[in-house]
Amino acid sequence: MNRVFKKIAYALVTIFLAITTIFFVIRLAPGDPVEGILGPKATGLEILRVKKQLGLDLSLSTQYFIYIKNLVQGDMGRSLFGAKNITTLLTERMKPTIILACVTVPISALLGTFFGFWAGVRKSRTFDTFSRLLSLFALSFPIFSLAPLLVYIFAIKMNWLPVSEWGDFRHAILPALTLIIPLSAVVMRVARNKYLEEVHTQWVMVSRAKGLSEMAILLRLLKVCLPTILTVVSIQLSVVIAGTMITETIFDIPGMGSLLFEGIQNRDYPIVQAVILYSTMMYMFIYFLIDFVNEKLDPRIQVE
Amino acid sequence: MKYGVSILTLYLVWALLWFFYKYLVKGSFFTPYIPEMNLEMELAAPFSHGLILGADLMGRSLLEVLSAGLSYSLLVAIVVTFFTASIGMTIGYLSVKANSTFRALFDLVINLVFIFPSILIAIMIMAVSGQSLKGLIFSLVVTGWPGYAKIARSEAKRVLSLTYVEGAKAVGMGEVRMFFRIIIPAILPVMIVNMVLGISGVIISEAALGFLGLGGSPYSWGAMLSASKTVLLEAPFVAIVLSLTMAGLIIGLNLFGDGLRDYLDPKEN
Numbered sequence: 001m002n003r004v005f006k007k008i009a010y011a012l013v014t015i016f017l018a019i020t021t022i023f024f025v026i027r028l029a030p031g032d033p034v035e036g037i038l039g040p041k042a043t044g045l046e047i048l049r050v051k052k053q054l055g056l057d058l059s060l061s062t063q064y065f066i067y068i069k070n071l072v073q074g075d076m077g078r079s080l081f082g083a084k085n086i087t088t089l090l091t092e093r094m095k096p097t098i099i100l101a102c103v104t105v106p107i108s109a110l111l112g113t114f115f116g117f118w119a120g121v122r123k124s125r126t127f128d129t130f131s132r133l134l135s136l137f138a139l140s141f142p143i144f145s146l147a148p149l150l151v152y153i154f155a156i157k158m159n160w161l162p163v164s165e166w167g168d169f170r171h172a173i174l175p176a177l178t179l180i181i182p183l184s185a186v187v188m189r190v191a192r193n194k195y196l197e198e199v200h201t202q203w204v205m206v207s208r209a210k211g212l213s214e215m216a217i218l219l220r221l222l223k224v225c226l227p228t229i230l231t232v233v234s235i236q237l238s239v240v241i242a243g244t245m246i247t248e249t250i251f252d253i254p255g256m257g258s259l260l261f262e263g264i265q266n267r268d269y270p271i272v273q274a275v276i277l278y279s280t281m282m283y284m285f286i287y288f289l290i291d292f293v294n295e296k297l298d299p300r301i302q303v304e
Numbered sequence: 305m306k307y308g309v310s311i312l313t314l315y316l317v318w319a320l321l322w323f324f325y326k327y328l329v330k331g332s333f334f335t336p337y338i339p340e341m342n343l344e345m346e347l348a349a350p351f352s353h354g355l356i357l358g359a360d361l362m363g364r365s366l367l368e369v370l371s372a373g374l375s376y377s378l379l380v381a382i383v384v385t386f387f388t389a390s391i392g393m394t395i396g397y398l399s400v401k402a403n404s405t406f407r408a409l410f411d412l413v414i415n416l417v418f419i420f421p422s423i424l425i426a427i428m429i430m431a432v433s434g435q436s437l438k439g440l441i442f443s444l445v446v447t448g449w450p451g452y453a454k455i456a457r458s459e460a461k462r463v464l465s466l467t468y469v470e471g472a473k474a475v476g477m478g479e480v481r482m483f484f485r486i487i488i489p490a491i492l493p494v495m496i497v498n499m500v501l502g503i504s505g506v507i508i509s510e511a512a513l514g515f516l517g518l519g520g521s522p523y524s525w526g527a528m529l530s531a532s533k534t535v536l537l538e539a540p541f542v543a544i545v546l547s548l549t550m551a552g553l554i555i556g557l558n559l560f561g562d563g564l565r566d567y568l569d570p571k572e573n
Binding site: 021031149249 | 555
């Protein structure tokens with residue numbers, strides 16, 4: 001119980017520090033949202049009036065205390081542009097990102113583990129060489145160079161899929177593919193290396209000697225390798241769920257990544273703060289979840 | 305490893321040829337050659353107008369623009385990797401030696417750098433420093449060092465428990481001397497492998513920033529890719545050539561890094 005309490009306290013401190021840092025950093029950075037709202041021709045008086053309206057004329061510390069006070073009450077404020085309520089904006093923009101994350105990360109985890117183990121079993125044979133080469137190629141195309149190629153092949157040449165935007169199932173295929181290719185390649189490499197590390201240990205030899213079937217040994221190996229694989233997968237999940245800025249920009253997906261990008265570009269402070277709060281919370285949540293699962297899978301982890 | 309070395313040599317020769325061309329053939333040392341814009345040749349197809357790879361959106365020879373981008377991204381990657389690795393190595397080592405307060409602070413800073421999207425950090429730094437090469441390099445260093453620090457920390461922990469290090473301590477070797485004479489040589493193999501793989505990481509991050517309009521140069525491959533995306537229908541060759549060139553360099557670096565790892569760490573085989 002004490003451990004759980006400690007962890008929650010640690011998470012809360014990290015979240016608090018993250019939102020405090022972002023609050024001050026984004027306000028101290030050059031660039032003014034009011035100039036963005038009013039355009040370059042605005043007079044000083046107008047700027048002052050709008051600043052007063054938005055509460056940006058107050059001192060930084062006062063603004064900060066108001067922000068924290070509202071946040072504790074569950075109010076994240078309104079966007080500086082268009083005065084949209086942040087909570088509704090977030091729930092709107094969260095959907096595509098979460099859908100994308102929930103599709104791509106599990107698929108690449110399964111594909112990566114499966115092919116990684118298979119490659120490990122067939123070490124130095126054709127399948128191993130082939131799949132290692134394939135994963136190397138997959139990792140060498142960054143998302144922003146992979147995406148145009150995929151769009152060119154599947155949307156323009158073959159005309160099978162729409163180029164961009166977000167709508168039905170067909171719109172999700174290309175962005176999902178763009179993410180699955182590099183993610184599964186990483187998982188595959190990790191799974192293969194971990195398998196090869198474990199397969200020569202003594203307990204595998206003992207299991208084989210006492211006549212366990214290869215399938216049963218493989219299942220036990222999977223259980224041993226799972227914490228390592230899950231750790232990698234959890235990092236991927238926290239990255240994708242925070243919003244993949246580049247993928248979302250390329251495919252015009254109205255998700256968290258593109259929201260953050262717009263927010264930073266416009267200096268829309270409440271949006272940036274809210275997105276950072278969201279991604280930090282997600283990060284912490286996934287971090288603890290995976291910690292918990294890994295402890296259940298391998299009780300030795302807790303001792304360390 | 306063999307293939308990695310040959311691919312990398314090819315790219316390095318290409319970059320050197322470009323420098324030669326830029327400073328000695330077409331321009332002089334004081335007025336380096338810049339690829340010419342020629343709006344009449346906008347998006348000329350490959351093998352037309354005497355251009356092997358055709359022309360880009362502004363009618364510049366794609367081969368020349370690509371070469372400028374190659375030398376630029378190699379330069380950025382090497383400079384950034386040098387700084388991130390040195391900073392990461394020092395801080396990682398210090399965090400092993402230091403007391404628990406410093407270690408907690410270290411963990412916190414690393415966590416914060418991981419939580420904040422690197423693009424956000426880059427945009428903030430660029431907003432202060434202006435969109436320049438210096439700002440770009442600085443922001444890549446700021447987001448890049450925690451990775452090296454983590455590796456250096458676990459390596460330093462391992463090395464510090466070795467007997468010959470204890471021996472050095474026993475004969476009274478000073479802290480600074482020990483860091484340079486014993487720790488660095490011992491963790492260098494692992495660091496070098498990570499630096500080679502890190503160079504390809506920096507090339508990707510630099511291009512990602514360029515893609516989002518935060519590059520330090522108009523010849524950033526990312527910026528060019530982002531521009532080519534808008535003309536994917538009319539001139540797909542620009543995006544294809546760019547993607548393949550960049551992927552080739554990264555494949556070379558990754559192959560070389562993997563080979564180096566196997567070579568330096570025989571227990572894996």
